[in-house]
Amino acid sequence: MRKLNKLNVYGLVVHCSATKPSMKVNAKIIKRWHTEERGWSDIGYHFVINRDGSLESGRSLQYQGAHVRGYNAQTIGVCLIGGLDENGKPDANYTLAQYxxxxxxxxxxxxxxxxxxxxxxxxxxxxxxxxxxxVRALFLSSF
Ligand SMILES: [Zn+2]
Structure with a gap:
């Protein structure tokens, strides 16, 4: 994994796990997907925010993440658990605790x-x- 140069980091990139709210997912499970199924050396995100709002650490901030093509050297990646409705369609269904x-x-x-x-x-x-x-609009309106 490449070292993350702190001075280059200009943005926090928000992702979702693209899972249904009913599905039990956390950093450990995502790490398993990324390492065992995709063959990466570690989880791609630096942080994971679970449905109850709890924050988990993923990849060490010493290293570049693997979460956004072309921007991993300049950004930190965080994943919100959720993002699909029960039919598997994209859905902004995050909890207030996550926000x-x-x-x-x-x-x-x-x-x-x-x-x-x-x-x-x-x-x-x-x-x-x-x-x-x-995400930009959400933060501009400062929920
Ligand atoms: Zn993403």
Whole structure:
């Protein structure tokens, strides 16, 4: 894994696990998907926010993540658990607790990195729905 140069980090990129709310998923399970199924050396995200708002660490911030094509050297990746409805369609179904944790994480990271913005995966990769919400608008309206 490549080292993350703190000075280059300008953004926090929000993702979703693309799982139904009823599905039990956490950092450990996502790590298993990324390592055993995709063959990566570690989980791709730096953080995971569970449905109850609990924050889990993923990949060490010492290393670049593997979460957004072309921007891994300049961003930190966080994954919200959820993002699909019970029919498997994209759905902005995150909990208030998740949003509150995300807001706090963004504030904490801005003290440690020269982060200037929070944005969604889809803002950097137009072919994606992830994370099914307009992250920029959400933070501008400061929920
Ligand atoms: Zn994503």
């Amino acid at each position: 509150e944790t995300l807001k706090k994480l963004y504030g904490d990271l801005r003290l440690r990195f020269p982060i200037q913005e929070i944005l969604g995966h889809r803002d950097l990769d137009k072919g994606k729905d992830c994370p099914c919400i307009d």
